[in-house]
Amino acid sequence: MVTQVTSFGRSGLSDWVVQRVSAVILGAYTIFLLFWVASTPDASYEQWTALFSCTAMRIFSLLSLLSLIAHAWIGIWTIATDYLTPMSFGKAATKVRFLFLCACAIVLFVYFIWGIDILWGVK
Amino acid sequence: MPPPWLPDNNYKCFLGQPASVNLLRVIKVNNKRPVNLDLFTIKQPLPAIASILHRISGIIVFAGIALLMYVLDKTLASEEGFVAVQDFLDGAFVKLILWGVLSALVYHLVAGCKHLLMDMGVGETLQGARTGARLVLGISAILIILLGVSIW
Numbered sequence: 560m561v562t563q564v565t566s567f568g569r570s571g572l573s574d575w576v577v578q579r580v581s582a583v584i585l586g587a588y589t590i591f592l593l594f595w596v597a598s599t600p601d602a603s604y605e606q607w608t609a610l611f612s613c614t615a616m617r618i619f620s621l622l623s624l625l626s627l628i629a630h631a632w633i634g635i636w637t638i639a640t641d642y643l644t645p646m647s648f649g650k651a652a653t654k655v656r657f658l659f660l661c662a663c664a665i666v667l668f669v670y671f672i673w674g675i676d677i678l679w680g681v682k
Numbered sequence: 683m684p685p686p687w688l689p690d691n692n693y694k695c696f697l698g699q700p701a702s703v704n705l706l707r708v709i710k711v712n713n714k715r716p717v718n719l720d721l722f723t724i725k726q727p728l729p730a731i732a733s734i735l736h737r738i739s740g741i742i743v744f745a746g747i748a749l750l751m752y753v754l755d756k757t758l759a760s761e762e763g764f765v766a767v768q769d770f771l772d773g774a775f776v777k778l779i780l781w782g783v784l785s786a787l788v789y790h791l792v793a794g795c796k797h798l799l800m801d802m803g804v805g806e807t808l809q810g811a812r813t814g815a816r817l818v819l820g821i822s823a824i825l826i827i828l829l830g831v832s833i834w
Contacts, residue, residue, distance in 0.1 A: 579801065582794050589791055597832065604757075604764040611758055627747065634740045663744075670747060677755045 581626035746783030
């Protein structure tokens with residue numbers, strides 16, 4: 560079996576499952592937040608911080624943040640390995656793909672730390 | 683097992699190559715007819731358009747998360763920030779960007795639901811794929827318009 564060193568779980572099946580489970584979590588979080596914002600059009604600062612400071616919402620938010628990192632990585636990896644190939648970049652393809660994935664990994668790491676910082680800063 | 687679209691004796695695997703390269707080589711090795719793989723000169727079927735939009739919207743969301751996290755950061759940090767972001771989001775250009783990012787998110791979500799349904803075996807036929815693509819494009823178009831109305 561050929562394993563891809565840059566894939567999320569080193570196995571296509573693992574990536575497939577993680578992609579789907581994280582999708583359901585992210586979908587639930589997105590729909591919840593959109594509904595909350597739509598149903599509370601004149602939300603005050605107190606209501607907004609109260610929402611994000613309760614423990615259940617902190618767990619939900621952190622779960623979604625972790626899901627976002629995994630989901631985005633698998634998606635970006637899929638796209639990078641589909642399009643940044645020798646067909647489009649010739650011999651430089653591996654270097655181009657590696658640099659692109661490194662850049663995306665840094666962005667995702669920033670999202671992760673920034674997200675934790677935001678969630679833990681709520682009083 | 684060879685994939686269903688290739689006859690048994692025409693299937694050759696090149697280990698360690700991306701799927702697209704493999705498919706191209708299989709076509710080159712076993713087929714004498716000219717091959718046109720320039721995607722921009724082929725009229726794409728609706729499911730293909732729905733699929734590529736899912737990928738493009740994913741990339742837009744990946745970048746757009748930065749804006750959404752910025753908004754979350756400022757609105758939660760302080761009451762001044764909360765008010766400042768409301769003013770910031772009143773700008774016509776910012777509204778347009780926000781609408782764009784949220785539209786990509788909504789499309790990605792709707793198309794993702796279709797993916798999950800297909801994983802469960804719903805709509806896996808050719809006709810099912812066409813209907814699914816039509817539904818995804820239709821439903822997300824309606825939601826994106828509703829989103830635009832609520833932003834403005």
